[in-house]
Structures are given as C-alpha cells and as structure tokens.
Amino acid sequence: MASKNTTRRRAIILLTLTSIMLVTLDLQDSPKVAGLRSLFGTLFYPVEGVARVITRPVGNAWYGVTNYNKLLDENSLLRQQVAQQEGATVAAAASVRLSQELLALNGLPTLAGINAVTAQVIGESPTSFSQKIEINQGTDSGIRVGMPVLNAAGLIGRITKVFANRSFVMLITDPDFSISVKVVSTGRKTTESTVRGITSVTTSTAVPLEPISNTPDAETTTTTTTTIPIAGFTAVVTTLPSTPQGLTSITVPLPSDLDVRETGVIQGNGPTRQPTVRFIDNSLRFGSIEAGVPIVTAGGSRSLAPPDVLIGVVSRVVERVGSAGPLLEIEIAAELTNLSFVRILLYQPITEKKSP
Amino acid sequence: MLASRWTRLILVLLVVLALQTTLFKELRPFGVAGQVMLLFVICAGIQFGVSIGAIVGLIAGLMFDFVVSTPAGLGSIALGITGATAGLYLRFFPNPIWWLRLVSIGFVSIIGEIYILIAQAMIGLGVVLEFRLIKIIAVVTVINVCLTPGFLLITRWTLSERKKDR
Structure with missing residues (x-):
C-alpha cells in the first residue's frame, strides 16, 4: 500500500x-x-x-x-x-x-492583388471561454500564423495556430485580439470641382437608383451624381460622357474635402460585448466621431492585415476626460455566430516575410 | 491489456475527448458547451480519492490541451487540481448518500471552472469578468449534475482494480 x-x-x-x-x-x-x-x-x-x-x-x-x-x-x-x-x-x-x-x-496595394484561400469552418472552440474557430486548411495551403481571415462581410479574425491541414482562427471578439485600425470620418460637407482636360481612364455605368441630386454642367459636360447611403459609406456613381472634342472630365474633391482618417487599435471584449477602439487622437482636425462611421484596417509594414479591410461601424462613442481620446464601441460587420466558409488572405507584412 | 486500469483510462479518455470535441461542442444550451472532461475527472476524484483524481485530471487535461489552442499543460494543471479537490470529498464523507454526491459534483464543477479561469489569468490570457462567466459556470454545473450517474458508472468501470492490477 x-x-x-x-x-x-x-x-x-x-x-x-x-x-x-x-x-x-x-x-x-x-x-x-x-x-x-x-x-x-x-x-x-x-x-x-x-x-x-x-x-x-x-x-x-x-x-x-x-x-x-x-x-x-x-x-x-x-x-x-x-x-x-x-x-x-x-x-x-x-x-x-x-x-x-x-x-x-x-x-x-489593393485587396484584389492578394492571394486568398477559402476554408470551411469545421469547429468552434470546445471550451466556452475562448473565441476561436477551427478551419480545414493549414500550412499545406500556404497559411501562416498571423494571416487575416475574412468572410463576405469583412474581417473576422486572424490565424493563431497552424497545422498541416487545419488551423485555429482567433476571432475579433477574443479578448487577446488586437489590430491597428483606421476610423474614417465622413461627416464633412463635400464640395465638387470639375477639372477639365484630364483624360478619363475609366467609365462606369450609372446604376438605376433614385437620384438625389443632378448637377448638369451645360458648358463642358453632363454629370449625374447618384448618392446612396450604405452603412456609413456614400456610394457616388458619376457618368462621364465624352465631349465632342474628345475631351473628358472627372470630378475630384478638393483636398480639404477628403475624408479624414485617424488610427487606433481595436480590441476584443468577449462574445457578449462589442470590441472597442482605443488610442484615437482627440484632435480638432478629426472633429467629432459619430455612430455609423466605418472602421477599416490600417495596414502598414508591421500590421498583420492589409489596409482597408472593413471591420465594422462605430456603434457608440464613449467620451473620456483628459487626453485619452474617445473610446469607440464597434458593431462588427461580419456575423461571427454563424460562420461556414471563410477566406484567408495569404498576406504577410514586409517585416514578417522571410528573405529568400 | 485492457485489464490495466491505466490503459483503460487512456482509451476511455480518448472517447470522452472525442465526445467533448464533437457532440458537446455542438450541443450548447444557452450558448455554453458542457465540459465532460471536467466531469470525468471529478467523478474519478470523488470515487477514488485525491491521488487518483489528481492523476486522472493531469492526464485528461494534457490530452485536452493538445486539441485546444490554449497553451499545452495549462488545462492539465487546472484539471489535476480539480481532481484532487474532488478527491477530498472522500475524506469528509467516506460513506456518501447519493444526493450528497450530486451536490458535491456540482460544487466541484463550479470550483473546477474557476480553477480554469485562474490558470488562464495567471499566464496572461485575457479573461473578461462579466455576467456570462456566471452563466457558463451555472450551465456547466447543471449539465455535469445531469450527466453524473452515467459518468460515475464509466469512471468506476474504468478505474476499478481487477485481479491483474493488484
């Protein structure tokens, strides 16, 4: 005994x-x-x-x-x-x-130039504490730790562990998740100016939607602007027919009218609380942030995600005293509770790439 | 070969782990996954004492760690301590009544979930203290209590000493 x-x-x-x-x-x-x-x-x-x-x-x-x-x-x-x-x-x-x-x-750089792998979600985390999912693609498909994972709506997380033919994805709601983001303020009044003599390289077809404003220019060209509000974005479709002399014109905003961007860091807060963005500058240049403003990835040489991947929109702004800047609560664009297929961008920042 | 209880333990744990990663990952009452590995460890501890509970917890935790993405060894330590805690029950109640056993399993389930949270917090994994944690602990406890009769039989069969073991 x-x-x-x-x-x-x-x-x-x-x-x-x-x-x-x-x-x-x-x-x-x-x-x-x-x-x-x-x-x-x-x-x-x-x-x-x-x-x-x-x-x-x-x-x-x-x-x-x-x-x-x-x-x-x-x-x-x-x-x-x-x-x-x-x-x-x-x-x-x-x-x-x-x-x-x-x-x-x-x-x-654009997202269209980055190769991607589609994977199926084969399981959630078997515990209730971590916000991770398992997918059926791994190193055999070129996936590496840190690569961003998206679905049709936007960013959902990043790869945290990779095996030969399966990987774990840490969701954006995980308390350990953080990534640098841009907050795009669109609250400014826009003024249009027409520049003549610039050869247009692209033409787009006008979409049959209710026009809000029509601004014809009798002297040079006819410009039809259709404005559709889509979750904080304003889609503007401009038809640019050629002038009889073969000249075309495009509409460009004044530099002062361009959207102002500020960077911050998004951090997960668990499945029941919305992620928050911190470290936003409390600057006058940026003005006040309102609900509905889109949040996209910041990109950069050290960021694990390429720029301009949609994450979500601001749902609430929590003002803080002092120089801390506001805290933004984010409504994620992707539905994380019902994931079936995801897309892994085979993107690695320059600082992570191994030299041959 | 099956006469050795440790061999049986490994094989049964593989099956329980498979159930954890398939069935109990899917069945999520109130969005909470049942923790049958935890229940197995508690049942082992409550029937066979501190040392067996600790060993079963350490082995089960190690196996569980290899299929989840948390650091390997963390769940092992947490489940090992949970098994040992469950084993203390025999010291206080050597001849237990059935309902007291159920209450004890529920109680140790709560403690076990708290051990897991503490272990995660100790190595710096983000643990958000919110109302949902109470819900997780409550649901896991209820599921464990409901599944207790079956798991008591399984652990008894798995860990009982046969002639060859002695």
Missing part, C-alpha cells in the same frame, strides 16, 4: 512538472510542443471522426429542436434583406471596382 502511494505521488509530481514545462515551452512558441500537438492530432483525428459520424444525428436533432422557429424567422428576414440589398450591392460593387482601379493606377 505504501509503495503504491509512493508510485502515485511520483506520477503526480512527474505529470505536474511535465505540464509546467509544456506551459513554459508553449508560451515561447516552441516547435517541439507544436510537433507534439500535431502528433496527438494525427492520432486523435480518426477517433474524433468516428465520434463525429456517430453523434451527428444527435447534434442535428438538437438543432432541430432548439433552432427551428428561429431559423424560419431568420430565413424570412434574410429574404427581405437580400431583396433590399441587391440594388445597393450593384452600386457598392461598382464603387469598389472603381476604387481598386484607382489604387492600382497609383501603384497602391
């Missing part, structure tokens, strides 16, 4: 020391721990697969019982929303295309 107790005590000490050593090594991103994880994952994967097949009917029954009515309501609501958004999507797509062409023309 005494020898049995001694053996057990030794086993407890050994296992405890192993655990402490693993924690220490894993916090330093030791490749040995990653190898162990990978090995265990390989051994465990068949067992999990069998369990998934056996338990799937139970899970489906559970979803049927708990979510059926919700699903019906959601379905009808979504149909309405889809109908409403179809028109807006056309205008938004035209604006995005125009913006990307302009960026490409000026040699600026």
Whole structure:
C-alpha cells in the first residue's frame, strides 16, 4: 500500500512538472510542443471522426429542436434583406471596382492583388471561454500564423495556430485580439470641382437608383451624381460622357474635402460585448466621431492585415476626460455566430516575410 | 491489456475527448458547451480519492490541451487540481448518500471552472469578468449534475482494480 502511494505521488509530481514545462515551452512558441500537438492530432483525428459520424444525428436533432422557429424567422428576414440589398450591392460593387482601379493606377496595394484561400469552418472552440474557430486548411495551403481571415462581410479574425491541414482562427471578439485600425470620418460637407482636360481612364455605368441630386454642367459636360447611403459609406456613381472634342472630365474633391482618417487599435471584449477602439487622437482636425462611421484596417509594414479591410461601424462613442481620446464601441460587420466558409488572405507584412 | 486500469483510462479518455470535441461542442444550451472532461475527472476524484483524481485530471487535461489552442499543460494543471479537490470529498464523507454526491459534483464543477479561469489569468490570457462567466459556470454545473450517474458508472468501470492490477 505504501509503495503504491509512493508510485502515485511520483506520477503526480512527474505529470505536474511535465505540464509546467509544456506551459513554459508553449508560451515561447516552441516547435517541439507544436510537433507534439500535431502528433496527438494525427492520432486523435480518426477517433474524433468516428465520434463525429456517430453523434451527428444527435447534434442535428438538437438543432432541430432548439433552432427551428428561429431559423424560419431568420430565413424570412434574410429574404427581405437580400431583396433590399441587391440594388445597393450593384452600386457598392461598382464603387469598389472603381476604387481598386484607382489604387492600382497609383501603384497602391489593393485587396484584389492578394492571394486568398477559402476554408470551411469545421469547429468552434470546445471550451466556452475562448473565441476561436477551427478551419480545414493549414500550412499545406500556404497559411501562416498571423494571416487575416475574412468572410463576405469583412474581417473576422486572424490565424493563431497552424497545422498541416487545419488551423485555429482567433476571432475579433477574443479578448487577446488586437489590430491597428483606421476610423474614417465622413461627416464633412463635400464640395465638387470639375477639372477639365484630364483624360478619363475609366467609365462606369450609372446604376438605376433614385437620384438625389443632378448637377448638369451645360458648358463642358453632363454629370449625374447618384448618392446612396450604405452603412456609413456614400456610394457616388458619376457618368462621364465624352465631349465632342474628345475631351473628358472627372470630378475630384478638393483636398480639404477628403475624408479624414485617424488610427487606433481595436480590441476584443468577449462574445457578449462589442470590441472597442482605443488610442484615437482627440484632435480638432478629426472633429467629432459619430455612430455609423466605418472602421477599416490600417495596414502598414508591421500590421498583420492589409489596409482597408472593413471591420465594422462605430456603434457608440464613449467620451473620456483628459487626453485619452474617445473610446469607440464597434458593431462588427461580419456575423461571427454563424460562420461556414471563410477566406484567408495569404498576406504577410514586409517585416514578417522571410528573405529568400 | 485492457485489464490495466491505466490503459483503460487512456482509451476511455480518448472517447470522452472525442465526445467533448464533437457532440458537446455542438450541443450548447444557452450558448455554453458542457465540459465532460471536467466531469470525468471529478467523478474519478470523488470515487477514488485525491491521488487518483489528481492523476486522472493531469492526464485528461494534457490530452485536452493538445486539441485546444490554449497553451499545452495549462488545462492539465487546472484539471489535476480539480481532481484532487474532488478527491477530498472522500475524506469528509467516506460513506456518501447519493444526493450528497450530486451536490458535491456540482460544487466541484463550479470550483473546477474557476480553477480554469485562474490558470488562464495567471499566464496572461485575457479573461473578461462579466455576467456570462456566471452563466457558463451555472450551465456547466447543471449539465455535469445531469450527466453524473452515467459518468460515475464509466469512471468506476474504468478505474476499478481487477485481479491483474493488484
């Protein structure tokens, strides 16, 4: 009996020391721990697969019982929303295309130039405390730790652990998530000026939406401006027919009328609280931030995400005393509770890229 | 080979872990995942004492750590301490009544969830103190209490000593 107790005590000490050593090594991103994880994952994967097949009917029954009515309501609501958004999507797509062409023309990086991998979400975190999901693509597809993950609506998180053919994505709501962002203030009054003699490189088709204002210029050209408010953005579609002399004109805003941008850092606050943006300058130049202002990634040589990936819109501004600047609560554009397919941008900042 | 209770433990833990990462990841009453690995450890501790509870907790935690993205070893320590805490029950109640056992399992479930949070906070993982934590702990406790009879049988079968073990 005494020898049995001694053996057990030794086993407890050994296992405890192993655990402490693993924690220490894993916090330093030791490749040995990653190898162990990978090995265990390989051994465990068949067992999990069998369990998934056996338990799937139970899970489906559970979803049927708990979510059926919700699903019906959601379905009808979504149909309405889809109908409403179809028109807006056309205008938004035209604006995005125009913006990307302009960026490409000026040699600026665009999202269209970054390769991406589509992955399926194969699981949520099995615990209730962390905000992570598991996807079915890994290093074999070129995915690396830190790469941004998006869905159709915008940024949802970033890769935190990668295996050969699966990865973990830390969602934007995780308390450990943070990334630099830009707050785009669009609250200023805009004035248009027409510049003659500039050859237009692109033409866009006017979208059949209700025109708010028409500003024809009888002398040189006819300009039709259609303004559609889309979640804080203003899509402006301009038709530029050629003049009889072959000249075209484009409408450019005055420098003082361009959108003002400020940078900050977004941080997750758990699934039930909205993420917040901190470190926004309390400057007069920027003016006051209002709800509905869009938040996009800042980009830059050290940022893990490229610039101008939509994250969400400001839902509330919490003013703070002193020089701390306001705290912005963000309503995320992506629906994080119902993720099926995601897109991983194979983007690494210059500082992270290994030289050949 | 199956006569060794430690071999049985590893095999049964693999099955329980598979259930944790499949079925109990999907069934989320009130948005909270049940923690059957935690329940297994508590049941082992409550039936076989401090040392067995601690060993089962350390092994189960280690296996669990390898499939989640939290640092490896963290869950092992938390579950090990939970198993040992559950094992203290036998010292206070050597001949337990059934309902007292259920109450104890519920109580240790609460403590176990708190241990996990403390362990995460100790290594600097973000833990947001909010009302949801109370909900998580409450739901996990209720699920554990509901599943207790089945898991008591499983742990008893797994960890009972057969002739070859002695």
